[in-house]
Amino acid sequence: MKTDKTDIELIQEFQDGNEESFNALVERHLSNTYGFFVKICQNEMDAEDLAQDVFLKMHRALKKFRFESAFTTYLFRANRNMANSYIRNKWWRGLLNLEDTPEKGEWDTSHETDWRKQELWNAVAKLPKLQRNVVMMRIAQELPFKEISAILNTTESSAKTSYHYAVKTLKIWLENE
Amino acid sequence: MNDFETKLKQAMQTENSVPDADAFISDLHSERKNRQSARRQFYNGIVAGMLILSFGLFTVSQLGTNPAELIVYDSFEIMSEEDRIEEEFLREMAVYYLEESDDIWDTYALLNDSELFNEKWENQ
Numbered sequence: 001m002k003t004d005k006t007d008i009e010l011i012q013e014f015q016d017g018n019e020e021s022f023n024a025l026v027e028r029h030l031s032n033t034y035g036f037f038v039k040i041c042q043n044e045m046d047a048e049d050l051a052q053d054v055f056l057k058m059h060r061a062l063k064k065f066r067f068e069s070a071f072t073t074y075l076f077r078a079n080r081n082m083a084n085s086y087i088r089n090k091w092w093r094g095l096l097n098l099e100d101t102p103e104k105g106e107w108d109t110s111h112e113t114d115w116r117k118q119e120l121w122n123a124v125a126k127l128p129k130l131q132r133n134v135v136m137m138r139i140a141q142e143l144p145f146k147e148i149s150a151i152l153n154t155t156e157s158s159a160k161t162s163y164h165y166a167v168k169t170l171k172i173w174l175e176n177e
Numbered sequence: 178m179n180d181f182e183t184k185l186k187q188a189m190q191t192e193n194s195v196p197d198a199d200a201f202i203s204d205l206h207s208e209r210k211n212r213q214s215a216r217r218q219f220y221n222g223i224v225a226g227m228l229i230l231s232f233g234l235f236t237v238s239q240l241g242t243n244p245a246e247l248i249v250y251d252s253f254e255i256m257s258e259e260d261r262i263e264e265e266f267l268r269e270m271a272v273y274y275l276e277e278s279d280d281i282w283d284t285y286a287l288l289n290d291s292e293l294f295n296e297k298w299e300n301q
Contacts, residue, residue, distance in 0.1 A: 023202050026198070026201070026202055026205065027198045027202065030195060030196070030198055030201060031195045034195055034196060035195070039189050048196055048201070051201075052201070052204065052205055052208060055205055056205065056208065056209055056212070059205075059209060120185070120188050120189075139185055139186055139189050140189055167181065167182055167185070170181075170185065171181045175181075
């Protein structure tokens with residue numbers, strides 16, 4: 001299913017009723033989308049579910065896509081929204097003790113790294129929305145600030161400042177725990 | 178700050194294998210079809226419910242009156258019709274007795290003895 005066509009061409013073909021073009025688009029962006037969600041979720045099954053949800057939304061939304069922005073920007077926005085709702089949901093579940101979190105005394109050292117990742121994402125979830133989005137895209141997706149600012153509809157300097165404050169806040173929160 | 182950023186990035190590092198694209202796409206389309214059919218069933222359910230509701234409202238409006246009221250009204254009608262027949266029967270019997278007998282008190286006594294007459298007066 002590998003193709004040399006651009007995203008725009010594939011979307012146009014999909015809009016004309018070619019389902020194979022949509023499949024080619026999924027195949028092209030699956031690795032990046034899935035990788036992003038794995039970093040956010042720390043769980044491959046959840047990541048696959050989130051990636052599936054994103055592409056399901058794309059299947060409906062692309063029929064009305066107006067080519068005002070690049071497809072990757074559109075996809076990153078969808079990923080960001082999905083990740084935000086996942087983090088918020090996870091944070092609430094943690095708050096309501098719905099997650100199976102071990103007691104501090106029962107920590108298994110073999111899972112220490114995973115546990116720290118969880119701690120880190122809990123802290124990210126508490127950041128203000130803009131800072132959280134910048135951190136997610138910068139750390140989990142390793143996007144340049146220029147692209148982040150385009151996705152978030154903000155200036156590059158604002159994205160950089162938000163990132164700077166977010167990292168500073170995370171440093172205080174995580175090192176004081 | 179840079180050290181902390183590096184730590185953050187390292188904490189995020191994951192070794193993951195990308196799922197098989199063909200299997201993923203196939204699952205994606207079957208999930209899409211499932212959701213589509215669930216959505217269609219939901220809308221059909223709503224339409225069916227609306228139809229039943231509107232049919233029910235239409236039927237009640239055609240009756241014109243609350244069915245409960247109709248039943249009560251009908252039972253009164255039946256009772257008053259029975260009373261009318263009873264009264265007519267008593268009146269005819271009284272006239273018959275008056276014609277057949279010379280004494281009005283004998284007629285009264287006969288009527289008084291009749292079960293129907295007593296029931297009528299007791300009810301009133």
